[in-house]
Amino acid sequence: ANVDLRILLAEDNVVNxxxxxxxxxxxxxxxxxxxxxxxxxxxxxxxxxxxIFMDCQMxxxxxxxxxxxxxxxxxSGAVSSSEFQVSSQRPVHSSLQPEIRNSKxxxxxxxxxxxxxxxxxxxxxxxxxxxxMDDYLSKPISVEDLATVLERIKNARESSPSGKSREAA
Numbered sequence: 001a002n003v004d005l006r007i008l009l010a011e012d013n014v015v016n017x018x019x020x021x022x023x024x025x026x027x028x029x030x031x032x033x034x035x036x037x038x039x040x041x042x043x044x045x046x047x048x049x050x051x052i053f054m055d056c057q058m059x060x061x062x063x064x065x066x067x068x069x070x071x072x073x074x075x076s077g078a079v080s081s082s083e084f085q086v087s088s089q090r091p092v093h094s095s096l097q098p099e100i101r102n103s104k105x106x107x108x109x110x111x112x113x114x115x116x117x118x119x120x121x122x123x124x125x126x127x128x129x130x131x132x133m134d135d136y137l138s139k140p141i142s143v144e145d146l147a148t149v150l151e152r153i154k155n156a157r158e159s160s161p162s163g164k165s166r167e168a169a
């Protein structure tokens with residue numbers, strides 16, 4: 001079983017949730033499921049996921065909005081809103097932390113987000129990528145498509161710690 005990836009699925013439709021959970025299970029993955037974008041942001045503040053599968057059309061906060069919020073937080077380096085207020089008041093790199101400064105600066109952890117869209121229209125992909133998503137699957141999702149995306153994410157992950165992302169030109 002591939003328990004090496006922590007996966008979060010955001011999907012408001014209960015039937016789709018069940019179908020997706022089964023798909024992931026068939027590929028050997030266990031996933032956490034939330035019902036809207038706000039819950040995604042909430043879950044991310046507690047757990048460091050390796051990838052998020054994000055339905056674009058969700059109530060309360062849709063996938064696009066949630067992705068924008070996540071990307072903004074990643075850039076600001078804030079995980080939760082309380083940390084956000086603290087970190088904005090004082091510089092992170094103070095002279096009290098020389099040992100942190102000398103080690104290689106770690107790029108902010110950018111969680112890959114895969115959009116799930118029901119209407120695979122031309123423009124959809126662009127909209128997803130513009131929102132800060134990394135990949136995109138149209139529903140209904142096939143096991144093949146899902147396996148391909150997960151493979152891409154695992155490969156990207158394995159090549160990133162070295163700093164050299166092997167990108168095929």
